[in-house]
Amino acid sequence: MTSHQSPLALSAHIENLPLKQPFHITGYTFTECDALIVTLHDGEFTGRGEGLGVYYRHDTPISMLRQIEALRDIVEGGVTREQLLSLLPAGGARNALDCALWDLEARRRNTPVWKLAGMSEPRPLLTTYTLSADDPDVVESTARQLHGARAIKLKLTNDHLNAERVRAVRAACPDAWLMVDANQGFTRETLRSVLPALVEAGVSVIEQPFPFGYEAWLDGFDCPIPFAADESVQDRTDLSKLVGRVEVINIKLDKCGGLTAGLALAREASELGFQLMVGNMGGSSWSMGPAFVLGSLCSVVDLDGPMFISIDRDPGVSYRDGRVWCPDEVWGGPHTVTV
Structure with missing residues (x-):
């Protein structure tokens, strides 16, 4: 699958996306997010990509914008997705530009991205609805407002309230599939102390309990709940160290x-x-669109980002009956965009 090569006009800018309310995870509180928007024009068609970067690696929209601008001449001269893999490192800049190339090719060839990628026709995907690591009473109140949620992802953090948070979610949503995400916030001892509450609540997955670089803490840890790796797996080079340690890879x-x-x-x-x-x-629906294509291959889907921002794209992804749906016209569809 090689993108059509022809001269392009590249534009890139940063957009601020305020959140509806503060969002808490281990070590961070977010009130907004900045997104890098990359747009490619070839005179007739337009392709877009959106990248947020990886905040804990200092991969920010500002640094991403610099990476894109440094490649302007190469990109505008015509670049393929395969060439991009060697031109930019893994991260948000390459994501935004790669997705813009996919979107542009879909419009040029009048073929949706999922078909270009050799995937089956998409269907609505069951997605988790994420809860911030708030006080337990706030967690329970928020969970009760998640009308239609069938799967929940609860953020945990490095304090003494985690067991109460899990019980609060289970009380509010007794039938929902449940996973927890520590964002590197546990030690072996703190995980061991909260584990009975996780088992009692029927938690199905524990995501990234330990810090990046401490994957050996997973060795020999007696846990009946599968582990998922997030921060510990950035790209393909990280997979080998996780074999036998985790069951799920968060892409x-x-x-x-x-x-x-x-x-x-x-x-x-x-x-x-x-x-x-x-x-x-x-991020917005422009970030969810390409991730939605990948979601067809996944047993766990966490694509609720637009639910947290004040204003999303129009058209955008939709959420109904606990599922996310991304129509072709949102991103990656065979429709010309007028700008």
Whole structure:
């Protein structure tokens, strides 16, 4: 699958996306997110990509914008997605540019991205609805407002309230599939102390309990709940160290550097026996669109980013009955965009 090569006009800018309310995870509180928007014009067609970057790696929209501008002449001269893999490192800049190339090719060839990628026709995907690591009473109140949620992802953090948070969610949503995400916030001791509450609440997955670089803490840890890796797996080079340690790999396009790399990571992870999860770093429907394509390969889908921002794209992805749906006209469809 090689993108059509012809002169392009590149534009790139940063957009601020305020959140509806503060969002808490281990070590961070977010009130807004900035997104890098990359647009490619060839005179007749337009392709777009959006990248948030990887905040804990200092991969910011400002640094991403510099990376894109440094490649302006090469991109405008015509670049393929395969060439991009060697021109930029894994991260948000490559993600935004790679997704813009996919979107542009879909419009040029009048063929949706999912078909270009050799995927089956998409269907609505069951997605998690994410809860911030707030006080337990706030967590329960928020959970009760998640009308239609059938799967929930609860953020936990490095304090003494985690067991109460889990119980609060289970009280509010007794039938929902539940996973928890520590964002590297546990030690072996703190995980061991909260584990009985997780088991009692029927938690199905524990995501990234330990810090990046401390994957050996997973060795010999007696846990009946499967582990998922997020921060510990940035791209394909991280897979080998996780074999036998985790069951699920969380693929985020901002981490691995685009849909092209994400599909390759999914194939390799599957061959190694991992279950697949698709996640997001936040953002609008323009970030969810390419991740939605990848989501067709995944057993766990976490694509609720637009639910947290004040204003989304129009048209945008939709959420109904606990599922996310991305029509072709949102991103990656065979429709010309007028700008």
